[in-house]
Every structure is written in structure tokens, then in C-alpha cells.
Amino acid sequence: xxxxxxxxxxxxxxxxxxxxxxxxxxxxxxxxxxxxxxxxxxxxxxxxxxxxxxxxxxxxxxxxxxxxx
Numbered sequence: 001x002x003x004x005x006x007x008x009x010x011x012x013x014x015x016x017x018x019x020x021x022x023x024x025x026x027x028x029x030x031x032x033x034x035x036x037x038x039x040x041x042x043x044x045x046x047x048x049x050x051x052x053x054x055x056x057x058x059x060x061x062x063x064x065x066x067x068x069x
Contacts (some may be wrong), residue, residue, distance in 0.1 A: 002067040005053050009060035016053045021045035028050050 007013035017033040023042040047053075053062035 004065040004067050005062050007055040013055050015056040018047040018053045024063040
């Protein structure tokens with residue numbers, strides 16, 4: 001179901017931060033220690049209505065609304 005994210009302080013703001021869980025392919029050394037990310041291969045959790053969204057423009061908490069189509 002589509003989402004609409006709205007800044008609680010200023011509804012004209014349209015840029016938000018939220019966590020996503022991704023799978024990365026890493027380069028490691030002989031001790032299996034991280035060297036660098038080669039590529040992102042998959043997303044295991046896309047942001048959804050249960051996640052915490054923050055407005056990038058003013059650092060306010062944002063609310064998430066489900067959009068009925």
C-alpha cells in the first residue's frame with residue numbers, strides 16, 4: 001500500500017530520513033576484516049509505515065499516512 005510521509009512541523013517539506021536494511025557485497029582482507037563495500041546486492045527491509053521518519057529539512061518527526069488508491 002502506498003505511503004505519504006508528512007513533516008509534523010511543516011507539511012511543505014518533502015525530504016525525510018528513514019532506515020532500510022540492505023545486503024552488501026564486501027571486500028575483506030585475509031582476516032575477514034572489512035575493507036570496502038563492492039556493491040549493494042539486495043534490500044531486505046524497505047521503509048514502511050512502522051518505521052521512524054525524520055524531516056531532513058527541519059529535523060522534526062514525521063507522520064506516515066497510508067494512501068488508499
